[in-house]
Structures are given as structure tokens and as C-alpha cells.
Amino acid sequence: MPGDYRFSAPEWRTQPFSFMAQAFLLNQQWWHNVTHEVPGVERHHEGGVSFITRQLLDVLSPSNNPLTNPEVIQRARETGGANFIEVWKNWTEDMQRQLAERPPVGAEGFVVGRDVAVTPGKVIFRNHLIELIQHAPSTPTVHAEPILIVPAWIMKYYILDQCDGSARCHRCDPARSQGSCGRILLGRDASGHRSGGDGA
Numbered sequence: 001m002p003g004d005y006r007f008s009a010p011e012w013r014t015q016p017f018s019f020m021a022q023a024f025l026l027n028q029q030w031w032h033n034v035t036h037e038v039p040g041v042e043r044h045h046e047g048g049v050s051f052i053t054r055q056l057l058d059v060l061s062p063s064n065n066p067l068t069n070p071e072v073i074q075r076a077r078e079t080g081g082a083n084f085i086e087v088w089k090n091w092t093e094d095m096q097r098q099l100a101e102r103p104p105v106g107a108e109g110f111v112v113g114r115d116v117a118v119t120p121g122k123v124i125f126r127n128h129l130i131e132l133i134q135h136a137p138s139t140p141t142v143h144a145e146p147i148l149i150v151p152a153w154i155m156k157y158y159i160l161d162q163c164d165g166s167a168r169c170h171r172c173d174p175a176r177s178q179g180s181c182g183r184i185l186l187g188r189d190a191s192g193h194r195s196g197g198d199g200a
Contacts (some may be wrong), residue, residue: 006063011070020062028057 007021033159035050062068064075066084075083097104110116121135134146 006061009071014070017068017070018063020068024057024060024062028054031057075124 004025007025012018012021031053032050035053036046038046041049058064066072072083093105112118114165121133123131124134125132143199
């Protein structure tokens, strides 16, 4: 498939790894063909089936299995298997931090206002499903209609973060500086916690 670089390393051109990679890619292409442009199937449903199929196929990719990935095997040879020990240590540390409700490794290196966006604003509406955050404009007058941003779940609103290069990061700055009042809709999980971060 175009843009798939999982098998681009030279190690994948040796047997039996080349055979496994080619078999996987042919299988992936077959599934792509049978889940696209099917007569009578709406585009929305086609996209859903294609997405789920791709996720299931990716689980079975030989690049995701250390026993069938020649790059991982080569690294294990070079390190005497220390790469597996390092992965185990990282995983156990992540689990310990999660159980102790501590931030992930490296989070201490991020400072609000320097590395993490922060914009003046407040929650103007809240219920069991959502929070609606209004960001304050940076101009004396504003347009009558605000901009409402409903971000995709996976990206939350972080994709909107903008930095001006002077260690001040703001989300929605382009709209705020042009007299718009930005509002961002955040989903809440089943326990009632916000899903989109601190938001203001």
C-alpha cells in the first residue's frame, strides 16, 4: 500500500522475511480491494469496514511480532537480547506510574505556557456529556458569532495548538487575534471527567 514503510529496511529483503512481508502485503491489498467500491454499499459503511479490517490486519503484521521482524532480531543479536530487557523495564515503569496515578516518563519536562498551550478562558456550559470552553479573544471587539470547534476524539484539541516562537503557546490564537471568540467542545468520559485535558 502507498505510504507503508514497515518493510523498507534491507533486512526485509532476505528470506524468509521477504516472503512473510510480501504475503502480508498481498493479503492486505486483497482485503483493500474487497472492501472498496462494493456495489450497493454506502461510502460511510465502506469506510467503517475498511478501517476495522485494516486494524485487524495490522495486528497480524509480521513487523509487529518480534519473532518475525528481522530488524528486532538483528537488534537482539547486536545487544545480546538487552533490547527485550529494556522494553520490559520501560513497560513495567509505565504500568507502575499508571497504577500510582503518576504522569508518564518525561512529563516533568513540559512547562505550561512554554511547552504546553495555555489560553485564557472558562467553562461556560457543563453537563454529564460535555464541557464547553470559551477562550477569551485578544482584541477589544469580537464578531457576533463565535467559532465552535468540535475536535476529533483522538486528537482532542491539541492539533490546534499554536506557538509564536517566544515561549508563549496559545491555542486558537489565529482566531482570537482576528476578533473571534473561540469555543471548544470537550467530551466527558463515563465517570464525568473531561476527556480533553485541562482546557484553559
